[in-house]
Amino acid sequence: MEQSTIKLSKKIKNDLRKQMNHPSETYETVIARLLKNTQEDDILSDEVIRNIEEGVADIKAGRVYTSDQVKRKLGLK
Structure with missing residues (x-):
C-alpha cells in the first residue's frame, strides 16, 4: 500500500x-x-424515491392542504 x-x-x-x-x-x-x-x-432507497414521487403527484393533482386547513381539521384553530 x-x-x-x-x-x-x-x-x-x-x-x-x-x-x-x-x-x-x-x-x-x-x-x-x-x-x-x-x-x-x-x-435514496427505492421506497423514499416512490414516496417523493407520490408527494409530487399529490401536489400536481391539488391534493394538498394549507397549514390553516390542517390546524382547523385537527381542532387547533
Missing part, C-alpha cells in the same frame, strides 16, 4: 480521534468509514 502524508489542523485531528471506535484504530480506517457512511447517506 502506498502511503502519503497529509497535513491536518489540530482541530481536525482531534475530531477524527473522537470518531475512533477504539484507541488503536487508524486515522485511515476512521476516514474510510466516514466516507462510506457519507456515500451511503447520499443514496
